[in-house]
Amino acid sequence: MNRKQHPVIVAAFILGVFSVVGTGLVSMVFRHTEPLIEANERATLLRSIEALVPPDSFDNDPLTDTIELADPLLGVRQPVPIYRARKAGKPVTAVLSPIAPDGYNGAIRLLVAVRYDGSLAGVRVLSHKETPGLGDPIDEHKSDWILQFAGLSLQDPPEPRWGVKKDGGDFDQFTGATITPRAVVQAVRKTLQFFRDNRDIVFAPPQQEETP
Known part of the structure; x- marks a missing residue:
């Protein structure tokens, strides 16, 4: 060597x-x-x-009582989890995790809680890449804009008015930023449409494990 x-x-x-x-x-x-x-x-x-979803409104574990579904209305091609809240076995609220794919700087991940009657318990933003000072008022820590969805449904306001005011809808846009709130409003509307069309599937009884 x-x-x-x-x-x-x-x-x-x-x-x-x-x-x-x-x-x-x-x-x-x-x-x-x-x-x-x-x-x-x-x-x-x-x-x-x-x-x-108020903890006293359900008595199951939503993190284990889940179902995975995919639908273009949820903004995804791959199945996403839907968390089901029940009380005494009866459906209370479904918490869906749709994507608003058309944010200004990319996809916006949401958490949308829909009561069994089709009304919204609330909406939150899980993650986004929107421009600070322009698109980030969708974050509850920056603005109360996202809180306005609680209690709304496809009947209140009617579907044609589910848009930002610039598009003839009922929802405020942000100063200098329309794309971000438009994307969120449309994603929430589509989530409500998905729930309306698939409520029985969303709240199907949880599968029981087979006894060996």
Whole structure:
């Protein structure tokens, strides 16, 4: 072996050992922290649901009483979870997670809670990339604009008025920004239409696990 090659081989070996050990440590840390991350995500989602659906209005676990559906009205091609709140086995509210695909800077992820009678319990924005100061008033922490949906339905206002005022609808747009509120209003309207057409499917009884 060439003496000049020996240090290079040793260095490469040492780097390889460190790489294997480092990968193992990262994997071990991930395995130990993954349950904690999942628990935190679950707790955050449950808080979001309970902000829209009062906890005393249901007695089941919406995070386990779920159904996955896909429909163009929800802005998705892949199935998304729908969380069902029930009390004494009777349907109360479905919490859907549609996408408004046509935000100014991309998709806007929503949480839309629809009562069994088709009225809205409320709407929240889960994530967005809208321009700060222009499109971000859809965030409840920046504005109360998103709170106006509670109690509305496809009858109040009538479907033709489900739009921003610039388009002849009932909903305010933002100063200098119309695309963002338009996208949210249309996504909520389409979610209500989906619920109206699929309520029985949305609230189908949860599947019972087969007894071995």
